[in-house]
Amino acid sequence: MIILKVGTAALCVTMMLSSGAAAEGETEAPVARMNSLSYAVEDKPIAGRWDASKLKGKALVQGLKFDSAGNMYVTTARCGGAEILATVSKLVKTGDGYELQAFPSEALNEINNPDRLKAVVGSEIDENDVMWILDQGHVAGAPSGDQDKKLAHWDVNSGRELQRLAFAPDVSNKTCSFLNDVVVDNDAGFAYITDSGIFSDPLCGGLIVHNKSTNSARRVLNATTFTNDEPHFSFTINGRPVLKNGRMRAGADGVGLSGDKQTLYWTNLAGKKLYSLPTALLQDETVSEAELQSAVRVETVLPSNTDGLTADEDGNVYLTALQLNGVLKWDPKRNLT
Structure with a gap:
């Protein structure tokens, strides 16, 4: 841990x-x-x-x-x-x-x-010591430039850039998008990105699917209930509101891949639901938006909203619990947290 x-x-x-659990001493x-x-x-x-x-x-x-x-x-x-x-x-x-x-x-x-x-x-x-750098492009909330929102691949050992993709406006809006996190599946040649969409009202949260072999990307689940904040959701940390002047609003945030890389999990920062989609559907560009939305699963409703997550080879998902000052473990076989 x-x-x-x-x-x-x-x-x-x-x-x-x-x-695992710490041994005595x-x-x-x-x-x-x-x-x-x-x-x-x-x-x-x-x-x-x-x-x-x-x-x-x-x-x-x-x-x-x-x-x-x-x-x-x-x-x-x-x-x-x-x-x-x-x-x-x-x-x-x-x-x-x-x-x-x-x-x-x-x-x-x-x-x-x-x-x-x-x-x-x-x-x-x-696993190849390549850093996938997700540049969300906004400095202090200001709009981003044409080449600012991007995904760049850097070889950690040589410091050499291997690939770069600047996202088109239909993939990542220059004003409202906030590119939050990325997970990588090198076996299939895909990366998955969460966009919290915080710079607009209503939000423009969504997921971005990056195809490494073609160096291309497409946006899915744009501004849906699955990628935006839950209505009227607010939270505190240590009993204190996160924002002084109203509730924090943020969409798709934490993201992770199952151990077998067959399932993508994500959460919205302003919400408690853990969502999932089969990665095979996300990799297939012929699958329509309607088909993707119908395939989204609500895996569980968590006891706290989360800001980040990961999964292990046994299928367990681990999520930071902002309201509980801890880490949650979700076992899909038992549906327990």
């Missing part, structure tokens, strides 16, 4: 010392802990701008991934503004702590570079 606790200026990563061992997220910067002008920035030490981490060598990578979506030095970073050991090092490079995280990575939330590192 991996637990990630993040705040505006703190990061703690903890790993269980063994798989075993404890959780910190892998990385810091009170302030500092950047290791080679470019002196960039370093100077960061030192003078009001956001220094306040980079909010959204995602955490590991490569096969155990290196850690995090995403920082620039929700606070363009001053954040890097939207994708590698955690580099320095003495007793860690620093953030822009990945793949400082230049490709530079906000004014037209080929840059602009605002990344979701990513995945596959």
Whole structure:
């Protein structure tokens, strides 16, 4: 089990010392802990701008991934503004702590570079050590540019870009889409993306299916009940409303593949239902939107809304439980959480 606790200026990563339940005497061992997220910067002008920035030490981490060598990578979506030095970073050991090092490079995280990575939330590192970087393109909520919303594949070991696809407006709307997370099936050559659709009212949530072999993508379940927020749904964390001025509204968010890769699972951030679809239907472009909608299953109603999920080879699904400050386990054979 991996637990990630993040705040505006703190990061703690903890790993269980063994798989399954901890044996007597075993404890959780910190892998990385810091009170302030500092950047290791080679470019002196960039370093100077960061030192003078009001956001220094306040980079909010959204995602955490590991490569096969155990290196850690995090995403920082620039929700606070363009001053954040890097939207994708590698955690580099320095003495007793860690620093953030822009990945793949400082230049490709530079906000004014037209080929840059602009605002990344979701990513995945596959079994070949290829990082699938999902750039949602919005900096501090501003509309994205023509090439900003994209999926880029980077070889972690060489830092070389292997493939890139900038999404067309009918796949990811430049104004309302918020590309949240991605899961990868290299055996079939597909990736699946959740779009929370938060920058419009009503929401424009949806799923995006990426075909690696043709480097193409299509949008499905656009603004449906399966990918938008549940009406009137609101939630608190530690007894406090998430937003001061009304309820948080967000659609398709957490996404995961079953161990056999035959089923795609997802949840909406503003809702408690766990949905699923057979991946065979998503991979077949001849399957109509109506057929997809009729095939969606509500697997269970969870005791809490969730922000992320994954599945194991035995078919169990694990979901973060925002309202319970914990992790849920759903067994499809027993339908228990």
